[in-house]
Structures are given as C-alpha cells and as structure tokens.
Amino acid sequence: MTFARLAHAVETGALTLPDDLRLVCLEPNPDADPGMLPVRDITVQQTFKPAFDHFESLGLTVTTEATGAADVVHVTLPRSRELARGLIAQAERLAEGGLVIVDGAKTDGIDAILKFAKSRVAIEGQMSKAHGKIFWFSAADAFRDCALPVPAPVLDGWITQPGVFSADGPDAGSEALVAVLPKTLKGRGADLGGGWGYLTRHLRDLSGVTHVDLVEADRRALTCARLNLGEDRVSLHWADATTWGTPASLDWVVMNPPFHTSRTPDASLGQDFIRSAARLLRPKGSLVMVANRHLPYETTLASAFQQVQELDGDTRFKVLQADAPITSDKKTRVKRR
Numbered sequence: 001m002t003f004a005r006l007a008h009a010v011e012t013g014a015l016t017l018p019d020d021l022r023l024v025c026l027e028p029n030p031d032a033d034p035g036m037l038p039v040r041d042i043t044v045q046q047t048f049k050p051a052f053d054h055f056e057s058l059g060l061t062v063t064t065e066a067t068g069a070a071d072v073v074h075v076t077l078p079r080s081r082e083l084a085r086g087l088i089a090q091a092e093r094l095a096e097g098g099l100v101i102v103d104g105a106k107t108d109g110i111d112a113i114l115k116f117a118k119s120r121v122a123i124e125g126q127m128s129k130a131h132g133k134i135f136w137f138s139a140a141d142a143f144r145d146c147a148l149p150v151p152a153p154v155l156d157g158w159i160t161q162p163g164v165f166s167a168d169g170p171d172a173g174s175e176a177l178v179a180v181l182p183k184t185l186k187g188r189g190a191d192l193g194g195g196w197g198y199l200t201r202h203l204r205d206l207s208g209v210t211h212v213d214l215v216e217a218d219r220r221a222l223t224c225a226r227l228n229l230g231e232d233r234v235s236l237h238w239a240d241a242t243t244w245g246t247p248a249s250l251d252w253v254v255m256n257p258p259f260h261t262s263r264t265p266d267a268s269l270g271q272d273f274i275r276s277a278a279r280l281l282r283p284k285g286s287l288v289m290v291a292n293r294h295l296p297y298e299t300t301l302a303s304a305f306q307q308v309q310e311l312d313g314d315t316r317f318k319v320l321q322a323d324a325p326i327t328s329d330k331k332t333r334v335k336r337r
C-alpha cells in the first residue's frame, strides 16, 4: 500500500517529483509496485529476502544497504520505533539536502513519528490515505542522533535488535516447543524461519544433532543469529524458506513459522513452510513445529505427511509432529493426544 500513498500525493499535485531524479526507497513493503511512480532511477534497500527477490525481478537496483546519494529518499515505516527513527536518519544522510518522504500505516505508528518529526524539522506536506499517512521534509540532519539499531544483549544474554521478530527475548511459542523437543532428533536438520537463533541453539545442543541449517529471510535477524550461535555446527542462510533447497536430504525440520505477510495475518505462509519442510526431508524424516492454536495447519500436514500427532499444547499454542513426508498416495493417520 505504501507506494499507493506516494502515487496519490504525486497525482493530486501535493508533491512534485521531477522524473529525472534519483529515488531511493528504504524497506518498501514486499508487494509494493514502484511502477506506480513517475520515476525512472529507483534504488531499493531491502533486507527481507523474498521482497529483495521481488524487486530484483522487476529489474530494479536492489541492495541491502543503500549508500549512494539521492535526490529523494522514501522510507516505509516499520513498526519498531527505533528502526523507524534510524531509517529516517539514514534517509537524511542519503538525501543530502534533498527530500525525505515518510510513509506508513496508522497501526505502524505514523502519527507518533510525524509528531516526533515535527519537533525537529519543518514538515513541508502531508496527506492521509488508506489508513495511513505520508509526509515529507527537506533533509537537514535533524535525526543525526537516531542511529540505526545494532545487535545488543537482551534477556538471558540473547542478542537481538529492534525490528526483528520477538526482539525483547524468546517467543513464548518457541519456548513451548523447546520444552517438548523430542530427544530422538538426530543428524542434520533445519530451523525454517529461524530468526535470531533461539530454536537453533537448543537444537544444536541436543546430543544426537550433528548440524543445523538456519534459514531466515530477515537479514538483521540473521546478523543476531550469527552472534548467538557462532560457527560451530550451524550454517546460516539468508533465504526464502518456501523455496530454499539443500543438496542433502534432512533428517528433521523444526520451526515456528511466520503467520503474517507484511501486517496481514496469512496462514498460507505457514502452510507453504510445511510443504517446504516435506520437500526437504528424507523419506523417514520428521517435522516438529509450534503454532498458535487457531492456525489451520492440520489439513496441510495431513496431505504432506503419512503421520501427524499433537505432541503438546494449551489454549494458546499447539506443538505438532509430522513424520514421513508423502511421496506417493500413502494414507495419513492423524493421532490425537
């Protein structure tokens, strides 16, 4: 939706963008379409791999860290306040006196960041549209004290950073999963959507486990994972877990899959993770996963695995185990606790 607000501001004449300018877009939404904009030279900074691939497939210049000068820098507001302020500071540095445009949903805190910006710079224009706002100002180094967040220790020495999933410490669902991890997991496996490494570290500590592949789309989370895990018996992959592949068939997959695309709840993403796990496993391999109780994963599990059981659960979470991915039309048995 973000470029829709920008396109609207341009179409209505509230904002003028000459078409030979250099535009940098910081962290646009994965489904945004820059084709809506009347600009030819667009560079996208994107740290979320599926979105990175999407923008690259559109033929745009895509980087994980924009450094070149720009005439206009567009910031898509993330939910994390620290990350939002850090991106605006980065936008000011890139724009070097040009225009900074901040664009975001009410639910991501656009009103609070507008208030904060007003306390520092003269806002030159603003518009409301699609449950959000867009505002712009001339870069003046007004946010120079707002650094981009860096990894830092939180609870129990875990290293995370603002903007990543569960930045304050371990996720309750992942803790529920760790509490019942089958000690029989052996050999090499993967943690799909491994975040900053909480599950992977527990998995690596199981005596029979030889290696863990942590697959994560968020580059910032992966940087934290490296600090939490070091190099011993883990490989970190900046990749889309729904398409990631490995030459070795895996003995197991453990995961706490995502259930949002951008801000929208989306069970199909978790279902794609399940199909990906089935594709990656050896014929007798196992998937162990945690999910919020209401998420509809059982049908997908039953169509991808020969046997599915609920290992544990309560009113909030369920921990599910699925064994032996289906490669032919074998019948699936679903065991209840």
Ligand SMILES: C[S@@+](CC[C@H](N)C(=O)[O-])C[C@H]1O[C@@H](n2cnc3c(N)ncnc32)[C@H](O)[C@@H]1O
Residues within 6 Å of the ligand: 050, 165, 166, 170, 171, 174, 192, 193, 194, 195, 196, 197, 198, 199, 215, 216, 217, 218, 221, 239, 240, 241, 242, 255, 256, 257, 258, 259
């Ligand atoms: C529910 S969180 C779990 C994180 C971590 N495993 C934990 O237990 O704290 C899901 C993770 O999946 C990541 N993710 C979302 N979409 C992804 C994708 N297509 N491929 C890989 N990772 C993805 C998110 O960035 C997030 O870190």
